[in-house]
Amino acid sequence: MLDKVLYVREEDSNIYLEFSGQFDLYKITRCEKQLDSFVFSSFKKIYIDLTKLSFLDTAGALFINSLQKEYTNVEIEYKNLTKDIVDTLELVKLKKLDIEEVGKNSDNLFVSVGKNVELFLVGFFSFFLFLKEVFLAKLHYLKSFKNIRIKEIIFEINESGIKALGIISITSILIGLVVAYQSAYQLKIYGANIFVVDMLGISMLRELAPLITAIVIAGRSGSAFTAQIGAMKITEELDAMRTMGFDPYAFLVLPRIIALMIVMPMLIFVSDMMGILGGIIVANLDLNISFTLFLDRFSTAVDIKHFYIGLFKGPFFAFLIATIGIYRGLKVKNDTQSIGFNTTRSVVESIFAVIVCDAIFSIIFTNMGI
């Protein structure tokens, strides 16, 4: 396989390193291993013989050069070297002088924790800066009706609302089935079959439908916002818009936010219906509660306020999802990696924000007695 290139010989208190044949980067590790067993500082002189060398690449030359650097008592035998080898050695010697030792500025724990906290706070507050821009653009919108970009809003309503109907229907009907089925099993034990209506009605209308819708929309439309706007940023389309005097906030940001805020309550309504439908199916099959009996009980047991509260949350969730998605899109830097990073962040952050918002609403409404 590989020829042996390095012959080591000890004599008196000197060491002779004889390189021969082709010395290139594939052979360096072997030479290093070979030399590991010697303690160089114990020798008086180190002789390096390159006379038998037929080829030397820059990696090999660097190896020899670093030997020379490390120990001051190195003597190199240059005799009969081809011009190529001498040139390579010279090149390495010359360019190595230019290399500045750059110390890695590794921070200690406190500094790096501080820096990360600072970064987090800067990111957190820059989100508010973004919100400021959004509201400024909104004010500009309100100045004249003509400024409202109806066409874009309708396009976005279709894109991120209407087209999501299928997946939201299926998810909701499944959740309705599961909730009804699991509670039916427990309720049967007490013979309290009919209470499945209360259970399902309140939990679905008030909490589950808004949350499911928000989570589906965050995963589906929020991430799409981030990726679209991020890609537009990379291709300089956003810059092109700015130089043409088109405010990206008016053209891209607000239509998306408004569209999602309009369409979200409608989606929640669909989710309500589908969830209840799932419940009716289980009640019918598993608990022998007929369709009419279910609806009869539904109208007496489930207050209309639960339905309104569910819809009321819609625009708030929509605002959070849309703003976080777009904000993440605008945060994309000039590389493709950051699209993936920011899309992930956008979904995670918007779902988290929605759940926090839901918790806050829950506390407020309960304390208000509704």
Next chain:
Amino acid sequence: MGSIIKVRDVKTIFDKRVVHDGLNLTINQGEIYGLLGSSGCGKTTLLREMVMLQDFHGGEIEILGNNLSNISFENSQKLKREWGVLFQAGALFSSLTVAQNIALPLIEYSDLSKKMIDEIVKFKINLVGLKTSDGNLYPSQLSGGMKKKSALARSLAMDPKLLFLDEPTSGLDPVSAREFDSLILKLRSLLNLTIVMISHDLRSIYDTLDRLAIIDNKKIAYEGSIDNIDSLKGDFKHIFMKVDDE
């Protein structure tokens, strides 16, 4: 010929790195002005500052009589209709066809009828040397040269007085690059444009530029016509040649 752009003592700092420090230049009406310099010297940054995509940290930039540091929102909107910008990769809106791209500023800023807009769009498409049928293509279906031409057509949509070009011939083959040069010269005489361009292409530097500025060491190292550049001291010429190597 009055001056259209005045840059006075501009200073730019990124984090802690100073990019420009006391940079001055003047661009006159009707000329093709080149910004040259080695990579990373801040040519694109300067261009972005001129078109209000980026803030600078000192000095003044005046464009068409507007001081960019204290320009009002209305004036900045007005100013943006008086210039066209060609980005390096075109930056065509990818969701729109070429024709829709060109029509967009016309639809937004004018009350022209659809028929009239179509007419203008077709004219602009032909003006930059594309076929009318190319207007129906999406940016992803275009070659590099066609993208640049389409983007040029878009930047000319509003008949600007001022055109900014960021490396118009980069990424083009030599034949297309020369075509683009002659297109720029032709447009200048047809539309009485003032053109500011960043270029690394030696041929287009010699063929098209009236005056040029070389940015070096955070300042303008040379400003003037290309003929006088030979009389410069060796150091500057060396920098200039380094530019040409790229």
